[in-house]
Amino acid sequence: MAEVDPVTPDEKDWTWTLTRRCEECGLAAGETDPLTVGRRAWVAAEEWVQILREHPAVEARPAPGVWSPLEYASHVRDVYRVMDGRLQLMLTEDDPVFANWDQDETAVLQRYAEADPDVVGAELEAAAATMLGRIQLLTATDFPRTGRRSNGSDFTVATLLQYFLHDVVHHLWDVTEQQDGAASLDWA
Numbered sequence: 001m002a003e004v005d006p007v008t009p010d011e012k013d014w015t016w017t018l019t020r021r022c023e024e025c026g027l028a029a030g031e032t033d034p035l036t037v038g039r040r041a042w043v044a045a046e047e048w049v050q051i052l053r054e055h056p057a058v059e060a061r062p063a064p065g066v067w068s069p070l071e072y073a074s075h076v077r078d079v080y081r082v083m084d085g086r087l088q089l090m091l092t093e094d095d096p097v098f099a100n101w102d103q104d105e106t107a108v109l110q111r112y113a114e115a116d117p118d119v120v121g122a123e124l125e126a127a128a129a130t131m132l133g134r135i136q137l138l139t140a141t142d143f144p145r146t147g148r149r150s151n152g153s154d155f156t157v158a159t160l161l162q163y164f165l166h167d168v169v170h171h172l173w174d175v176t177e178q179q180d181g182a183a184s185l186d187w188a
C-alpha cells in the first residue's frame, strides 16, 4: 500500500451552520425545510457523480494537505451512509449516542485516494437513493426525535438533516469553489 500523505485534519465544530448562513458555500442550512433535504441531497449527489465523471484532475490534490475531488467524493459517499445510519438509529431508539466517526482515519483506512471514480459514483448514488427513500417516509412526529454525538452536540431528526445537507453542499464548494452549486439547490 502506498503511503498516503496526511491531510490537514478538520477539527472545527460545524454545528454553527445550523444557526448562521455559511459564507463559503452560501447555504443557510438552519432555514432549510427538513422535508426538502432528501431531494436536495439527491440533486447534490448527482452533481458529485458528474464531478467524478468529468473533473479533469479527479485524482489530483489541488494543494498539499487538501483532498482530491475523488477523496472528497469518497468522503461524501460515507457522509450519506453515516448520516443514514444515524437517522435510522434516531428513529428506532430514544436519544441514542452516535458512534464516533474519525473522518481522516477512515479516509486512510478505506484508501480513498486509490478508489475507482466509477465505483465511488455508483456507491454515492446508491447511498443517496437509500437516504432519500428513508427521508420520504418521515412523518411530523419523527422530526423532533433526538440523538447525540459523543462530544455533546445534540440533534433532532430535523437538525441532523439540515446539518447533513450542509455537509454535502459545502464539500461541493470545497471542490468547485462555486456558490452556484449551492444556489442551484436552493429551490423551495
Ligand SMILES: [Zn+2]
Residues within 6 Å of the ligand: 022, 023, 024, 025, 026, 027, 166, 169, 170
Ligand atoms: Zn458551507
